[in-house]
Amino acid sequence: MTTHTHRTLSRAGFTLIEIVIVLTIISILAAGSIYMLKGNVDVAKETRVESDIQNIMTQLQLYEARNMRSPTTEQGLKALVEKPSTEPLPEKWTQLLEAVPKDPWGQEYKYRYPAQKSKKPYDVYSAGKDGADGTEDDIGNWPQTAAK
Numbered sequence: 034m035t036t037h038t039h040r041t042l043s044r045a046g047f048t049l050i051e052i053v054i055v056l057t058i059i060s061i062l063a064a065g066s067i068y069m070l071k072g073n074v075d076v077a078k079e080t081r082v083e084s085d086i087q088n089i090m091t092q093l094q095l096y097e098a099r100n101m102r103s104p105t106t107e108q109g110l111k112a113l114v115e116k117p118s119t120e121p122l123p124e125k126w127t128q129l130l131e132a133v134p135k136d137p138w139g140q141e142y143k144y145r146y147p148a149q150k151s152k153k154p155y156d157v158y159s160a161g162k163d164g165a166d167g168t169e170d171d172i173g174n175w176p177q178t179a180a181k
Contacts, residue, residue, distance in 0.1 A: 078137040092129040099125045150175040
């Protein structure tokens with residue numbers, strides 16, 4: 034009986050090759066899921082930009098209501114943070130933002146008055162992932178093109 038018990042115990046574990054095969058399969062599955070999640074991160078960043086732009090536009094509307102005009106391109110979004118020192122000076126200025134917001138790629142949002150792309154009086158936009166103005170990945174307060 035001791036011989037039979039000894040054989041059963043020696044066959045109860047996994048061989049090294051079985052463990053290596055299982056680890057390889059797990060690694061392949063993990064790599065595939067990470068690759069698929071990468072696209073979700075990009076979509077989340079674009080969604081955050083759209084939300085940030087809506088918030089900035091709300092603050093710009095409040096600025097315009099208080100001062101009867103939008104900030105100039107030179108004054109930019111900084112006019113929402115500190116009182117502009119260039120003409121036209123706002124009459125009823127109040128701080129509307131703590132700081133000029135940054136997009137998910139670490140760049141400050143851009144502002145242009147009068148607008149060149151939007152039907153609004155001004156353009157508010159992020160230069161996108163590449164950080165360069167005027168490229169296809171810019172996201173702003175204008176209709177986005179379908180091709181990405």
